[in-house]
Amino acid sequence: xxxxxxxxxxxxxxxxxxxxxxxxxxxxxxxxxxxxxxxxxxxxxxxxxxxxxxxxxxxxxxxxxxxxxxxxxxxxxxxxxxxxxxxxxxxxxxxxxxxxxxxxxxxxxxxxxxxxxxxxxxxxxxxxxxxxxxxxxxxxxxxxxxxxxxxxxxxxxxxxxxxxxxxxxxxxxxxxxxxxxxxxxxxxxxxxxxxxxxxxxxxxxxxxxxxxxxxxxxxxxxxxxxxxxxxxxxxxxxxxxxxxxxxxxxxxxxxxxxxxxxxxxxxxxxxxxxxxxxxxxxxxxxxxx
Amino acid sequence: xxxxxxxxxxxxxxxxxxxxxxxxxxxxxxxxxxxxxxxxxxxxxxxxxxxxxxxxxxxxxxxxxxxxxxxxxxxxxxxxxxxxxxxxxxxxxxxxxxxxxxxxxxxxxxxxxxxxxxxxxxxxxxxxxxxxxxxxxxxxxxxxxxxxxxxxxxxxxxxxxxxxxxxxxxxxxxxxxxxxxxxxxxxxxxxxxxxxxxxxxxxxxxxxxxxxxxxxxxxxxxxxxxxxxxxxxxxxxxxxxxxxxxxxxxxxxxxxxxxxxxxxxxxxxxxxxxxxxxxxxxxxxxxxxxxxxxxxxxxxxxxxxxxxxxxxxx
Numbered sequence: 001x002x003x004x005x006x007x008x009x010x011x012x013x014x015x016x017x018x019x020x021x022x023x024x025x026x027x028x029x030x031x032x033x034x035x036x037x038x039x040x041x042x043x044x045x046x047x048x049x050x051x052x053x054x055x056x057x058x059x060x061x062x063x064x065x066x067x068x069x070x071x072x073x074x075x076x077x078x079x080x081x082x083x084x085x086x087x088x089x090x091x092x093x094x095x096x097x098x099x100x101x102x103x104x105x106x107x108x109x110x111x112x113x114x115x116x117x118x119x120x121x122x123x124x125x126x127x128x129x130x131x132x133x134x135x136x137x138x139x140x141x142x143x144x145x146x147x148x149x150x151x152x153x154x155x156x157x158x159x160x161x162x163x164x165x166x167x168x169x170x171x172x173x174x175x176x177x178x179x180x181x182x183x184x185x186x187x188x189x190x191x192x193x194x195x196x197x198x199x200x201x202x203x204x205x206x207x208x209x210x211x212x213x214x215x216x217x218x219x220x221x222x223x224x225x226x227x228x229x230x231x232x233x234x235x236x237x238x239x240x241x242x243x244x245x246x247x248x249x250x251x252x253x254x255x256x257x258x259x260x261x262x263x264x265x266x267x268x269x270x271x272x273x274x275x276x277x278x279x280x281x282x283x284x285x286x287x288x289x
Numbered sequence: 290x291x292x293x294x295x296x297x298x299x300x301x302x303x304x305x306x307x308x309x310x311x312x313x314x315x316x317x318x319x320x321x322x323x324x325x326x327x328x329x330x331x332x333x334x335x336x337x338x339x340x341x342x343x344x345x346x347x348x349x350x351x352x353x354x355x356x357x358x359x360x361x362x363x364x365x366x367x368x369x370x371x372x373x374x375x376x377x378x379x380x381x382x383x384x385x386x387x388x389x390x391x392x393x394x395x396x397x398x399x400x401x402x403x404x405x406x407x408x409x410x411x412x413x414x415x416x417x418x419x420x421x422x423x424x425x426x427x428x429x430x431x432x433x434x435x436x437x438x439x440x441x442x443x444x445x446x447x448x449x450x451x452x453x454x455x456x457x458x459x460x461x462x463x464x465x466x467x468x469x470x471x472x473x474x475x476x477x478x479x480x481x482x483x484x485x486x487x488x489x490x491x492x493x494x495x496x497x498x499x500x501x502x503x504x505x506x507x508x509x510x511x512x513x514x515x516x517x518x519x520x521x522x523x524x525x526x527x528x529x530x531x532x533x534x535x536x537x538x539x540x541x542x543x544x545x546x547x548x549x550x551x552x553x554x555x556x557x558x559x560x561x562x563x564x565x566x567x568x569x570x571x572x573x574x575x576x577x578x579x580x581x582x583x584x585x586x587x588x589x590x591x592x593x594x595x596x597x598x599x600x601x602x603x
Binding site: 130141144225247248265 | 312319437438544
């Protein structure tokens with residue numbers, strides 16, 4: 001069960017060496033996205049929110065590489081700032097979702113009995129909602145805005161994770177290494193936190209990485225409808241929504257943010273597939289949503 | 290089989306009841322005050338008297354459980370209250386827009402099944418050859434494509450450049466093509482991939498080898514032994530895709546000016562028009578749950594292990 005013999009850096013090296021070329025490109029793209037997200041305030045050529053009405057709707061040129069939008073804001077700078085928003089929201093949402101899933105699902109599986117029954121009935125109720133409809137409902141309850149998007153998406157997805165964590169915990173609960181920990185005198189909490197949870201991580205990482213693209217699409221979908229990140233913020237969904245009135249006259253405006261979203265989702269999907277093949281080949285068939 | 294269906298049918302009202310409780314209590318326990326939202330949407334200045342009056346009128350002064358039971362009683366008589374913004378009854382308005390949404394989502398579902406099944410079959414039949422590579426490429430692009438961006442690209446190509454299809458509105462079949470494709474592409478891609486994988490897995494099983502050894506023609510083996518068994522996971526997946534298709538329809542409607550519940554609901558959600566949000570969410574959940582029930586029944590019917598076990602085991 002112990003996979004942590006190799007250090008993370010040697011693991012990454014061997015992952016790289018065994019990866020297909022598509023995985024390598026995806027890895028490079030994902031790293032580039034993360035670097036762009038972190039450095040955007042310094043490397044972006046313009047302030048992403050600086051309005052310049054004298055430079056409206058410019059085509060790509062030497063000064064504005066990707067042109068400007070209807071308020072004269074530099075598209076490239078907005079795309080870069082949008083990377084940070086998208087990745088940041090995804091990172092926070094995923095952490096919240098995983099935490100909820102691990103704590104609630106893990107408790108259900110580990111404690112069992114009536115606790116398990118109650119928790120599973122609650123997840124059942126959440127799973128009767130289509131996820132995007134549930135996210136819309138949560139926005140209706142909480143209002144729009146960045147924080148509320150995170151809460152809405154986390155609350156609409158957590159039940160899936162709780163179910164999966166419970167399943168994994170149930171399958172591991174009666175294995176020898178857990179019995180050994182019990183016999184060695186470890187407390188129930190210690191067995192749960194130190195022995196059971198780490199064993200669920202590799203499957204969870206795979207599932208979470210396969211979900212990144214999905215979450216990105218939901219976040220920008222909400223923003224596109226005007227229910228997510230508020231208007232002046234440079235977010236890809238917001239940019240697409242701004243661009244819609246210019247489909248006939250300035251089609252390039254809607255090309256860039258969509259392309260950025262498409263490429264990012266693709267990079268993370270590829271990475272998720274590669275991680276799954278490496279860490280957990282059994283999941284290949286089961287992950288359908 | 291009959292008892293299986295009966296049990297599922299009995300579970301249905303329970304699930305809807307639980308969903309309605311979740312919807313009701315989460316809205317009430319949310320951070321904002323419905324009375325304030327009511328006054329804001331009906332443009333009444335929120336003086337203390339007006340607030341007090343609104344609270345009594347909306348029944349917010351009563352205990353939560355009483356409020357829920359009152360709401361449930363009228364909901365069972367299909368009375369979901371009036372919209373704060375328009376002062377019109379909520380359900381008739383939503384039902385007015387619903388057929389357009391169902392039409393679009395239904396066509397998207399047909400597209401998903403109608404295209405993904407032949408594609409997945411084709412890819413599995415020619416594993417690692419050119420058709421397989423093509424299907425994998427299409428599926429790979431499809432799972433990463435934001436549906437609203439695809440909607441724009443289609444408009445750009447088929448309406449702006451070629452002028453073949455109308456960019457907006459509801460009318461004949463021509464109006465349906467682009468929105469339905471935009472909604473269906475992701476589910477279609479996932480499904481094609483799933484069917485391919487599922488067929489390859491079934492192909493390696495012993496009963497297929499046995500069928501071949503008996504000298505059955507390859508075409509027959511592929512159809513009756515591989516494809517039929519490989520369809521089972523697809524049926525399960527369709528239940529999940531229906532949720533995605535509903536979500537996709539709500540987004541895509543806004544691009545193509547499709548007169549469905551999506552636009553109506555989005556403005557209600559933006560305005561926090563609670564009666565509309567409640568009714569809309571419950572409506573979507575009902576559709577989703579009923580579709581999944583149908584999918585479950587089809588699954589049970591298609592899988593002889595469930596269909597035949599019903600008489601003996603239960």
